[in-house]
Amino acid sequence: xxxxxxxxxxxxxxxxxxxxxxxxxxxGPLEVEYDLSGLDADETRRKIQAGPPSIWRYADFLPxxxxxxxxxxxxxxxxVRADRLAExxxxxxxxxxxxxxxxxxxxxxxxxxxxxxxxxxLGYEVVACASTGNLANAVAAHAAAAGLESYVFIPADxxxxxxxxxxxxxxxxxxxxxxxxxxxxLCTQLAGEREWxxxxxxLRPYYAEGSKTLAFEIAEQxxxxxxxxxxxxxxxxxxFTKIARGFQExxxxxxxxxxxxxxxxxxxxxxxxxxxxxxxxxxxxRPVRFPDTxxxxxxxxxxxxxxxxxxxxxxxxxxxxxxxxxEIRDGIRLLAExxxxxxxxxxxxxxxVLRKLAERGEIDSDERVVLTITGEGLKxxxxxxxxxxxxxxxxxxxxxxxxxxxxxxxxxxx
Amino acid sequence: MSVTVxxxxxxxxxxxxxxxxxxDEASTVGEVLDGLYERFDGLRDRIAExxxxxxFVNVYVxxxxxxxxxxxxxxxxxxxxxxxxxxxxxx
Numbered sequence: 001x002x003x004x005x006x007x008x009x010x011x012x013x014x015x016x017x018x019x020x021x022x023x024x025x026x027x028g029p030l031e032v033e034y035d036l037s038g039l040d041a042d043e044t045r046r047k048i049q050a051g052p053p054s055i056w057r058y059a060d061f062l063p064x065x066x067x068x069x070x071x072x073x074x075x076x077x078x079x080v081r082a083d084r085l086a087e088x089x090x091x092x093x094x095x096x097x098x099x100x101x102x103x104x105x106x107x108x109x110x111x112x113x114x115x116x117x118x119x120x121x122l123g124y125e126v127v128a129c130a131s132t133g134n135l136a137n138a139v140a141a142h143a144a145a146a147g148l149e150s151y152v153f154i155p156a157d158x159x160x161x162x163x164x165x166x167x168x169x170x171x172x173x174x175x176x177x178x179x180x181x182x183x184x185x186l187c188t189q190l191a192g193e194r195e196w197x198x199x200x201x202x203l204r205p206y207y208a209e210g211s212k213t214l215a216f217e218i219a220e221q222x223x224x225x226x227x228x229x230x231x232x233x234x235x236x237x238x239x240f241t242k243i244a245r246g247f248q249e250x251x252x253x254x255x256x257x258x259x260x261x262x263x264x265x266x267x268x269x270x271x272x273x274x275x276x277x278x279x280x281x282x283x284x285x286r287p288v289r290f291p292d293t294x295x296x297x298x299x300x301x302x303x304x305x306x307x308x309x310x311x312x313x314x315x316x317x318x319x320x321x322x323x324x325x326x327e328i329r330d331g332i333r334l335l336a337e338x339x340x341x342x343x344x345x346x347x348x349x350x351x352x353v354l355r356k357l358a359e360r361g362e363i364d365s366d367e368r369v370v371l372t373i374t375g376e377g378l379k380x381x382x383x384x385x386x387x388x389x390x391x392x393x394x395x396x397x398x399x400x401x402x403x404x405x406x407x408x409x410x411x412x413x414x
Numbered sequence: 415m416s417v418t419v420x421x422x423x424x425x426x427x428x429x430x431x432x433x434x435x436x437x438d439e440a441s442t443v444g445e446v447l448d449g450l451y452e453r454f455d456g457l458r459d460r461i462a463e464x465x466x467x468x469x470f471v472n473v474y475v476x477x478x479x480x481x482x483x484x485x486x487x488x489x490x491x492x493x494x495x496x497x498x499x500x501x502x503x504x505x
Binding site: 021024028029130185200235236237238239284286287289302307 | 420422423424425427459460461468469470471472474477479481482497499500501502503504505
């Protein structure tokens with residue numbers, strides 16, 4: 001099998017494939033290392049196409065000796081060509097990767113299904129996470145299905161929909177009075193002292209691998225071709241960088257030809273440490289102490305993969321942009337009205353950044369662009385409240401016609 | 415005066431397994447860390463580089479990230495708790 005070791009992204013030190021996430025030599029993050037030299041492109045492509053309708057069709061690129069059995073799966077979400085959105089933005093070809101179509105309605109099912117499989121393989125009985133909401137939903141659900149006890153840590157001021165859609169699975173839900181970064185610090189401390197699998201702390205190297213499957217699916221759904229540009233949200237920067245890593249691995253094996261796409265990251269103005277560092281030309285992010293945005297799922301003030309997200313945006317010829325809460329609401333409406341996809345605030349951020357790039361003329365007329373929609377609009381309903389009009393009428397034809405005087409009836413003899 | 419430092423598991427191989435250390439006679443976070451470097455061989459190289467903290471090391475005083483305070487110049491007082499943690503979690 002191709003999975004080899006954990007390797008430090010900073011100093012290349014290698015470690016065995018157990019529950020660890022930090023290089024003991026330099027404190028750098030660890031990443032799963034593979035040896036892909038034994039994979040034949042044609043044979044791997046055939047194997048993928050004959051595989052199960054889930055992320056496990058890409059098992060050769062996931063950190064297991066053999067594909068694990070999982071109680072709740074993820075992946076194979078729609079990639080929809082959005083011609084009306086493209087037309088509105090003056091672009092030729094835009095595809096929407098709708099990852100709201102996962103079991104708990106966000107891309108987090110991908111990372112959690114991988115992390116929980118690894119947790120079970122390593123013998124853990126308790127799983128946990130620090131979450132801005134979507135991860136909370138996914139950990140609670142996947143743990144329930146797998147029969148594992150779970151502890152889910154969230155900032156106390158999270159959207160009610162995300163709290164309800166977590167508690168329902170019977171997890172130990174811990175609402176922390178503080179920001180996401182406070183929650184994350186607490187979980188990092190707890191992970192050091194407990195025999196628990198924190199999916200995005202001590203199991204983070206495995207967890208993060210799940211995000212590569214977004215790239216694999218996009219490429220497979222495009223007929224094993226690369227897009228020219230990917231627009232994706234940036235919170236910790238993990239998803240953003242792992243999509244690139246997925247494309248890169250398939251280029252290495254020869255499953256895909258061509259250049260790495262341009263990568264455009266999307267952040268909310270109320271918490272945009274990566275966009276700020278990009279604009280200022282810095283290679284490290286200054287943390288944001290008090291994030292203030294309706295895009296709570298992206299409100300990470302101290303992004304762990306910030307330096308790598310910056311590097312990817314720069315070397316791929318892309319960028320990192322930020323948008324205001326108003327632009328986020330408009331982005332949600334734009335995607336809903338042109339593609340029939342209702343996304344949460346993070347998707348509003350991503351759509352609004354695509355619009356911004358189009359308006360700036362940064363996207364060439366022949367580009368194939370993929371817009372990565374990571375979550376479901378029903379989880380952040382407050383964001384669209386008051387953005388449209390409801391016509392309340394009496395149950396009479398007159399009342400309807402006076403409300404819609406432009407919608408004259410067509411008479412039978414007309 | 416003395417300050418308590420919480421040592422993360424990843425550094426305990428150089429602290430002889432100690433999860434906590436006290437440093438006396440330090441008035442800033444930088445001096446607290448210097449005190450630890452003197453006591454624990456090999457610690458400096460793990461978390462510091464060119465006189466500054468490595469980019470994936472976070473340090474907190476009483477729960478507050480020192481990047482929001484005065485960095486290594488952040489003053490410490492008697493009884494303060496300084497926490498060293500890896501910065502590569504979350505998201």
